[in-house]
Amino acid sequence: MFLKLRLKIRNFFKDNKKIIIIILIVWLIIFGINFLLSLRKEEIVLNTTYTPNISTLDASSSVPEEEHSLIIDMVDEYINYCNNKEYEKAYNMLSENCKNEAFNGDINKFTEYIQSIFTQKKRYSIQNYSNYNNTYLYHVKIFNDYLATGLTGEEYSYFDEKFAMVKEGDEIKLNVGDFIDKVDLKRVVEDDYSKIRILSKAVFYDHEEYLVKITNKTDYTMVISSVYEGDEVILDVGNDKRPMTNSSLEIALAPGETREYQINFSKYNDEQQDAQALIFNKIRILKSYSGDEEDAEQEKKDAIKLYSLTIPLV
Amino acid sequence: MRRKRKNSLEDYKINLIIAGIVLILMAVNIIMLIKYLTIDENAQMQNSNTTASSVNTNTVLDDVTDEEGKQMSEQDRMRRYAIEFIDNLDNEEFDVAYGKLSEDFKKTYFPTQNEFEQYVRERIGTGELTINFRNIERLGNEKTGNLYVLWVDVYDVLGNEYVQNLEENMTEEEKEEDSGNMNIVILEKDFNNYELSFSVK
Numbered sequence: 001m002f003l004k005l006r007l008k009i010r011n012f013f014k015d016n017k018k019i020i021i022i023i024l025i026v027w028l029i030i031f032g033i034n035f036l037l038s039l040r041k042e043e044i045v046l047n048t049t050y051t052p053n054i055s056t057l058d059a060s061s062s063v064p065e066e067e068h069s070l071i072i073d074m075v076d077e078y079i080n081y082c083n084n085k086e087y088e089k090a091y092n093m094l095s096e097n098c099k100n101e102a103f104n105g106d107i108n109k110f111t112e113y114i115q116s117i118f119t120q121k122k123r124y125s126i127q128n129y130s131n132y133n134n135t136y137l138y139h140v141k142i143f144n145d146y147l148a149t150g151l152t153g154e155e156y157s158y159f160d161e162k163f164a165m166v167k168e169g170d171e172i173k174l175n176v177g178d179f180i181d182k183v184d185l186k187r188v189v190e191d192d193y194s195k196i197r198i199l200s201k202a203v204f205y206d207h208e209e210y211l212v213k214i215t216n217k218t219d220y221t222m223v224i225s226s227v228y229e230g231d232e233v234i235l236d237v238g239n240d241k242r243p244m245t246n247s248s249l250e251i252a253l254a255p256g257e258t259r260e261y262q263i264n265f266s267k268y269n270d271e272q273q274d275a276q277a278l279i280f281n282k283i284r285i286l287k288s289y290s291g292d293e294e295d296a297e298q299e300k301k302d303a304i305k306l307y308s309l310t311i312p313l314v
Numbered sequence: 315m316r317r318k319r320k321n322s323l324e325d326y327k328i329n330l331i332i333a334g335i336v337l338i339l340m341a342v343n344i345i346m347l348i349k350y351l352t353i354d355e356n357a358q359m360q361n362s363n364t365t366a367s368s369v370n371t372n373t374v375l376d377d378v379t380d381e382e383g384k385q386m387s388e389q390d391r392m393r394r395y396a397i398e399f400i401d402n403l404d405n406e407e408f409d410v411a412y413g414k415l416s417e418d419f420k421k422t423y424f425p426t427q428n429e430f431e432q433y434v435r436e437r438i439g440t441g442e443l444t445i446n447f448r449n450i451e452r453l454g455n456e457k458t459g460n461l462y463v464l465w466v467d468v469y470d471v472l473g474n475e476y477v478q479n480l481e482e483n484m485t486e487e488e489k490e491e492d493s494g495n496m497n498i499v500i501l502e503k504d505f506n507n508y509e510l511s512f513s514v515k
Contacts, residue, residue, distance in 0.1 A: 012331070019332060027339045034346055044384045046391075046505060050454040076457040123461060125453035141453060146463060148418035150511035151497035156451070156463060 056139065057130040057270055070172060071136065071165050075126055078174060079142070082118045087111045095166050095173035101202040101209070102179040113177060117159050121145045129162060130270055135181060136165040137205075137269070162205040162269075178205040180269055185210075187278075189311045193218050193285055198278060198311055199260075203269060207245065208235070210263045210278065216253035220304050221289040224251035224280055228293040232282045235265040236310075238273040242266055252289060280309040383505040392450050392462050395508055396498050400468060403434050404443040416501065419511035437515055439470030446494075459503045467494040 013020065053068050055061040063071060074093065081090035091099065091110050103109040122142050129139040143158035164175035175181070180203045187198040195215040202209040216222035225232040227250055235242045245264045253259060267275060285305040300306065375397055383391070402411035408431045415424065424430035434440065448465040455461065497513040 016332065023332070023336060023339070027343070030343050031346075034343065044381045046502070047385050048388050048460065050388075050452060050456075050460060052454055052456055072457055123453070123455070123458070125455050125461070127454060143453065145418065146453075146497075146499045147416045147461060147501050147509065147511055148422065150419055150423070150499050150513045151463065152423070152514045156497070158453075 051128075052126055053128050055128050055130050061131045063128055063131060063136050067136070067165075067172070071138070072126070074165070074172065074174060075124070075138065075140065075163060078176075079122070079124050082114050083121055085118075087114060090114065093174045095168050095175055097166075097182040097202075098173070098175040098177070098179045101182055102175070102177040102204075117142060121148070123147070125158075126163075133181075134167050137180065138163045138165070179203075180205060185313065187311050187313065189309060191309070193305060193307075194222060194283065194309070196280065196309065196311060198313070205269050206266065208265050208267045208275065210265070211260060212263055212278075213258065213260045214251065214253060215258040216255060218285050218304070219255045221255065221286045222253045223284045223286055223289055224253075224282070225249055226252070226291070226293075226296070228296065229282060232280075233263055234279040234281050235267065235275050236277040236279055237267060237271070237275050240273075241279070250291070252291070275313050277313055278311045280311070283307050283309060380505055386505075388452065388460075388462070389450055391502065391505065392464060392500055393447060395500055395502075395510065396447070396464055396466060397445060399498070399510060400443050400445045403438060404440055406440050408434065414508070414510055416499075416509040416511045423514050433514070438468060442471040444469050444471055459501050462500045462502065464498040464500065466496050466498055468496050469494045 052072070053063040053065075078090055078093050081087070081093070087110065088107065091107050094103075094110075099105050099110070103113065121144075123145050124143070125141045127139045129137045131137065140161055140163050141158040142161065144154065146156075161176065162178050162180065164180045165172050166175055166181065167173075182200060182202050184200045185198045186200075189196050194217055197213040199211040199213055201211070214222075214224065225244070227248055231241075231243055233244045233251070235244070242265050245266050246262070249261065249263065251261055263278075265275075283306070284300060284303050286299050287302050287304060289299060375394060378386070386394070399411055399414055402408075402414070408427060411434075412420070412424070412427045412430050415430070420430075424433065446467040446469075448467065450465075451463045453461040453463065498510060499512070500508050500510045502508045
């Protein structure tokens with residue numbers, strides 16, 4: 001009974017011995033992997049809501065995982081150098097832009113800055129704030145060594161600053177002092193009276209500094225900003241028009257003169273709206289200019305030309 | 315010619331059977347994997363529920379395994395460490411409490427255990443201490459460990475003769491400053507692996 005079937009099955013196994021063995025081995029391997037996976041226990045780490053590399057401004061944005069330890073190590077190294085008064089080593093960790101824009105390329109200025117913060121041994125905490133254009137912005141709190149003092153005789157307070165990590169070639173460099181980036185703008189506007197070049201802007205966390213080169217093409221004095229008038233130079237940020245913050249800056253050029261000025265505006269880096277235009281709102285080509293507020297009205301009455309100039313930034 | 319056709323039909327059948335076996339084996343494996351993953355997820359959900367209920371029933375001081383301790387919330391762990399420290403003082407386990415202090419803190423304020431013991435007896439008290447938590451702030455730093463600053467009130471329920479004597483000559487403002495307000499600063503490296511300091515009056 002069933003002899004034919006038994007023979008068929010035996011022949012089948014005989015003929016396909018190799019394939020069957022291979023299938024069995026593969027199956028056993030898969031079974032083994034499953035078994036090992038079920039045995040593997042995940043290491044339990046301390047439960048914490050602290051996520052230093054996820055942006056607080058936009059939780060969907062985070063620093064790439066491969067950069068985490070590099071950045072954390074970098075900040076730790078920098079703080080250690082500052083604590084140990086190794087200012088040159090700390091300075092060398094900064095990007096060239098940061099050295100030049102935030103500290104005028106002067107290590108002594110950097111040293112003064114660090115000494116004003118690190119008056120004693122400090123600790124720090126770090127949290128990713130925002131990320132854009134390969135720039136990782138971290139919120140860093142620098143505070144006294146509370147573990148050593150237990151907050152004895154002192155109030156809970158900290159120095160608050162933004163550190164930006166930027167790629168300089170293959171290296172990641174540090175921007176401190178709330179300096180974030182330098183952008184070359186190279187915007188030029190020229191008319192019969194003037195040539196104005198917006199060379200660059202230095203972006204800090206809470207303000208922007210525009211480097212402007214102005215040429216007076218006339219035979220008269222050109223006044224763009226006096227210390228006694230308002231709304232002379234304005235940054236157009238969408239619906240908001242902001243006056244320059246270095247209000248004591250006088251921009252007055254003699255006939256044919258060319259000069260560079262640094263004009264600052266209040267603007268937070270995390271604002272949604274970018275700066276749209278720089279407006280030179282009250283350009284005066286004057287026959288005479290005394291710099292006195294009392295004479296200003298008369299000088300304007302005698303002016304060769306009064307006009308406004310808007311230079312788009314986007 | 316006919317034989318060849320017959321052979322090819324048999325080959326086809328055999329291949330079909332083999333493919334069937336392979337498919338069945340794969341299905342068995344997939345079912346096992348799904349079962350394993352589902353069990354794992356359920357276990358995790360059960361774990362988190364356990365943690366939540368333990369928080370609700372306020373059992374930060376219960377005996378917990380290392381794994382359970384690591385799964386506690388940061389706030390509960392800090393409360394646990396602070397309560398343990400105050401319990402050490404309360405039970406006059408000064409060597410244990412002294413061992414928990416940060417080395418730099420000890421150097422500045424309590425170079426010897428005797429000095430620490432004397433301070434605790436005079437200014438904090440032992441026997442019936444109670445602690446109320448007002449606020450906890452984390453200063454995060456993965457490199458050297460998270461630092462937590464706690465604002466607490468620590469009182470000797472039975473009163474402290476030394477403190478009472480001191481307060482007799484104090485203004486209300488000074489009394490307020492000298493009351494149970496205290497900061498406890500904790501550096502946590504791992505569960506139950508921490509050092510601390512506190513504001514000295």
